Structure formats: C-alpha cells, structure tokens
Amino acid sequence: MIDTKTAPYAALILRVVTGVLFLIHGLVKLFVFTPAGTAGYFQSIGLPGWLGYATMLIEIIGGLALILGVGTRLVALVMVPVMLGAALFGHAGNGFTFSNPGGGWEYPVMWAFVMAAIAALGDGAYALKPLGRKSAD
Template sequence: MRLSADTAKPHVLALFRVVTGLLFACHGAASLFGVLGGAAGTHGGTLPAGAWPGWYAAVIQFIGGVLVVLGLGTRAAALISSGSMAYAYFSVHAKLALWPLQNGGEPAALYSWAFLLLAVTGPGAWALDGIFSAARRRRPAAPAEAGSPA
C-alpha cells in the first residue's frame, strides 16, 4: 500500500477529531465535576448546576467532546460545539477587545473553527458512525410479512 495524502487524510482527520474532542471534553469535565483543576474562576470547584451560560456551556463541552471523540453523531455534535464556542467568543471575549490575542478568546475561536471543520468534513476514519452505518448496509432487508400490503 502506497502512502499518499489522499490515503492518509481520513486517518489524520480522525486524529484531529479525537484530540480536539478529548481536549474539549476535558474542559467540560473540569467545569462540571471539578476534575483536572476544576472550573476556571472557581478555584478547583464546579459550576453551579443550571447557571447561565457557564454550566450549559460545560455540558455542551463534555457531551459534545465525548461524542466527537467517539465519532458518534459527529457532525451534529461538532456543529453545536462550534456554535457554543462562537457564542462564547462574541458574548464574552469580543466585548473586551477586537483581536483574540487581546481579549483571551483564542481557545474559543480555535474550537469554533475546528468544530465547524469537523461538521463540514465529517469524522474521518475510526468513527462509530462509520461502523454502525457499515453494519446497517450489510444487514439484509426484512422480508415483508404475509398478508401485508406491498
């Protein structure tokens, strides 16, 4: 097998998906469960359940990140995650200064664009979505029951 950019693309995309999703999920886990240093600004604690918008963002980060890592519902999870980070950038960071370097919004901007890329390109190789869809394609169609209209 000859290695080329075209044959490597789905595997590199999968690595990108797994790393991006894992980092995102860790950020959400820190805010929700107080692990890995806890929520930013809470000195190692957690965000109060239902607190707007932080707790909801953390839920999206954790669940969206896990789904993206697994490659399960990748496009939808990535689109929601991208929108969440775009919201965070424009509602929090952009008010402070024009450029992400000045307003501390680099992670939000990068996550927003990275997840938008995954929403458009799909999960790449090694995704549960691919495994489930391949299994569905291999499964024969169920025969029509006797006496039922065709």
C-alpha cells in the same frame, strides 16, 4: 488535491484532539468551577445561568462523542455556536489576542472554524457508528 489515503487519519487526529480539549474544558467547569459557579459566571456576563449548565454538558458529552466518533458532524456543528458564543460573550471585550488579560476572541473563533471543518470532513478513521447512519463515511 485531497490524499484519500491519509485524509481519514487527519480527520481522526482533529476529531480526537478537539474531543479531548472539549472534554477537559467541560470537566474543569464541573470539578473546578463547579456547576453553580459556572452558572454564576454566565449570569455575571448577562447570560442565563442554565446556559452554563448546558455548555458544560455539551462540552463533556460532545467531547466524548468526538473522541469516540459518534455523531461527529452533528456534534461539531453544535460546537460552532458554543465557541462563537464564547468569543462574543466571554472574550470579545478583551481584544483580539488570546494572551490578553481574560483572553481575546481569536482563540474561540479559531475553534469555531475548526469545528466547522470537522463537520465538513466527517468522522475519519476508527469512528464508531455515526448517529442515524448504517455505515461510516
């Protein structure tokens, strides 16, 4: 049974924590690896370089949107294929456990499911106006 009094706060915690983590990952790509370095890495694993730029932007903008509670369901749904792509192209060859060298695929797959759960839950408490809606969930 869902506790309707605490569920919005649970969704808030998930939304903000995942938003912060995605924002940090995007900022690391921007400031540490650099946009060109991120694009180069994507090319080195057989993906188009532009996908590195797109992933970086999705993580930064999506992370901020999750933190603020803007378009939560849409942003979370967009993050699902990003995380599955990370699992498939960046980590699949490294085994299951994320503590393996290069990180295994279990961690990004777990994040894909967390994003799917957030998409199902919705904004939670203290969200700004969702995209395309007149009032919060």
